[in-house]
Amino acid sequence: MAARMKRRNNSSSGWIVLLLLALIASIAVLFGGDITGFAVLDTGGIWSQNSTVQLEQNVTLLRVSGSVSGTGNATMWLGGRLVFDSRQFTSSFENVCVDSCDSTDATDTLNIVVEGDAMLAITVFNYTEQNATQVNESLSIQPAEEITINETSTNETNTTNTTDKPVSTFEDVGIFASGTPPTIDNVTPVNSTRFNISSLITLSANITNDTAVYVIANLTYPNNNSFVQLVLAREPNTNVYNISYKLPAPGNYTLRIIANDSDNDYNYSEITRFAGVYDCAADIVNGTWAIGASTTITKNQTCRVINVSATLTVDSSATNVTVKLEAINVTVTSTGKITAGGKGYGRGAAAGESGLGPGGGGGSAAGGGIAGGGSHGGYGVTNGSTNAIQIAYGSIAEPRDLGSAGGSVTHADDITGVGGGAIFINATDTLNNSGVIDANGTRGIYAALAYPGGGAGGSLLIHAGTLKGNGKYQAMGGA
Numbered sequence: 001m002a003a004r005m006k007r008r009n010n011s012s013s014g015w016i017v018l019l020l021l022a023l024i025a026s027i028a029v030l031f032g033g034d035i036t037g038f039a040v041l042d043t044g045g046i047w048s049q050n051s052t053v054q055l056e057q058n059v060t061l062l063r064v065s066g067s068v069s070g071t072g073n074a075t076m077w078l079g080g081r082l083v084f085d086s087r088q089f090t091s092s093f094e095n096v097c098v099d100s101c102d103s104t105d106a107t108d109t110l111n112i113v114v115e116g117d118a119m120l121a122i123t124v125f126n127y128t129e130q131n132a133t134q135v136n137e138s139l140s141i142q143p144a145e146e147i148t149i150n151e152t153s154t155n156e157t158n159t160t161n162t163t164d165k166p167v168s169t170f171e172d173v174g175i176f177a178s179g180t181p182p183t184i185d186n187v188t189p190v191n192s193t194r195f196n197i198s199s200l201i202t203l204s205a206n207i208t209n210d211t212a213v214y215v216i217a218n219l220t221y222p223n224n225n226s227f228v229q230l231v232l233a234r235e236p237n238t239n240v241y242n243i244s245y246k247l248p249a250p251g252n253y254t255l256r257i258i259a260n261d262s263d264n265d266y267n268y269s270e271i272t273r274f275a276g277v278y279d280c281a282a283d284i285v286n287g288t289w290a291i292g293a294s295t296t297i298t299k300n301q302t303c304r305v306i307n308v309s310a311t312l313t314v315d316s317s318a319t320n321v322t323v324k325l326e327a328i329n330v331t332v333t334s335t336g337k338i339t340a341g342g343k344g345y346g347r348g349a350a351a352g353e354s355g356l357g358p359g360g361g362g363g364s365a366a367g368g369g370i371a372g373g374g375s376h377g378g379y380g381v382t383n384g385s386t387n388a389i390q391i392a393y394g395s396i397a398e399p400r401d402l403g404s405a406g407g408s409v410t411h412a413d414d415i416t417g418v419g420g421g422a423i424f425i426n427a428t429d430t431l432n433n434s435g436v437i438d439a440n441g442t443r444g445i446y447a448a449l450a451y452p453g454g455g456a457g458g459s460l461l462i463h464a465g466t467l468k469g470n471g472k473y474q475a476m477g478g479a
Contacts, residue, residue, distance in 0.1 A: 064122050067229065072116025086118065121216065121229065181267040182209035182259040189255065189274040196279040197247045198302035198326060203230065204242030205257045205269060212262045215241040222251025222276075232257075247276035250287065250304075278303050287327070291336070300324040308336035308435070315343050316421040322400045322461065324424040329432070330464075332471055336435035342442040344402035344419025344458045345374070357404025357419055359391040361453035364409040369450065371407030373477060374419055374441060376456035380406070380477065383453065399459035400424070403441045403477070406453020415445035417478035420458025431464040433471035443478035454478030 287304030345357030359375025403419025441455030
């Protein structure tokens with residue numbers, strides 16, 4: 001829905017555009033099933049050519065997780081038996097084996113065959129079963145993670161009716177090819193750093209090797225329930241590999257860099273842990289902002305929930321044109337107001353001059369008279385000003401500009417109207433407005449038979465999955 005609201009007195013209005021955008025959430029690879037403990041590929045290798053690799057320990061029952069990309073195919077053979085064929089799986093796979101994966105020969109090697117244009121990234125797990133005592137009835141005041149089986153607790157515990165039951169586990173198996181692996185250092189982000197989730201961050205590392213290197217970042221999302229693999233690009237004439245990435249959600253992240261060279265030697269970094277937080281004035285951890293008293297902001301705010309029941313002034317400027325409010329849900333109550341009124345371009349430097357901004361209104365001649373109104377989305381009236389400037393500017397599809405000021409008069413008591421500011425609201429779920437959201441220009445104040453011009457309205461840019469409420473949206477010029 002788009003609307004242009006125009007007032008033709010001493011100034012013109014700005015644009016109002018309400019762009020309804022549905023939130024599209026993007027989640028990378030999600031792991032399901034009953035097996036846990038391998039949400040991130042902690043160890044592994046990357047292959048783009050035929051290879052024979054060794055296993056760092058004996059394997060009793062092999063399982064493979066990873067991904068394959070490209071138009072070609074990849075197969076893996078353990079001791080001459082087929083254990084993986086990419087033609088039978090989608091691009092990502094977990095806990096798979098095509099044929100019997102048990103191995104009793106300690107000299108077995110893993111042969112990888114790459115046909116055509118394919119890239120295989122895998123982690124190998126050793127699957128074992130052992131007998132453990134299942135507790136059928138237990139009364140304990142211990143935290144769940146501290147409960148042990150077949151051990152005497154120091155807390156009060158009464159356990160009866162125990163049976164033996166096989167318990168399945170996975171254990172990482174290192175895989176490697178002969179040769180000198182790449183070195184990895186200067187990994188960023190470093191431990192314990194915090195980043196605003198609305199900003200791009202850089203994942204990077206210095207990689208040193210004597211042959212070509214393929215570098216990926218394994219980034220585990222909060223709650224360890226999903227991860228993404230990102231390919232890092234090399235900066236020209238350096239050994240720095242990096243990628244820019246926007247964190248999808250707040251919470252704690254873990255990062256591991258893996259480098260694999262053309263000889264199939266690989267190395268991986270230590271895990272680093274960092275956090276994504278809200279850039280929210282009230283609460284960077286939980287992201288809830290309740291505005292119950294008059295508040296002014298001069299920078300972007302990224303929150304989870306914003307509730308406005310008083311006046312929130314958005315103070316933008318010519319160098320910081322649009323201050324953004326971003327949240328999942330934004331609510332403006334009947335007593336609430338989000339305003340950038342009078343926060344656009346100001347009056348000229350001297351009496352009788354044109355207003356500031358691309359469409360500043362013309363000043364009045366000496367001895368009194370009426371100055372011109374500021375322009376923005378349409379022309380402000382000239383009112384007979386001898387130096388009127390009528391310039392319309394801005395975008396109806398992406399309104400981000402400030403409104404221009406009206407012209408001034410020669411009288412010392414003149415108060416010129418200034419332009420409206422600019423507001424960008426991004427409510428990824430719901431914007432519920434029962435109050436007022438405005439970027440109005442101000443009116444010129446009469447002074448001794450001289451009439452200064454009014455300021456043009458500014459800009460409102462609103463993205464919302466759902467619009468609710470009976471509130472007002474305004475970007476009017478000052479009369």
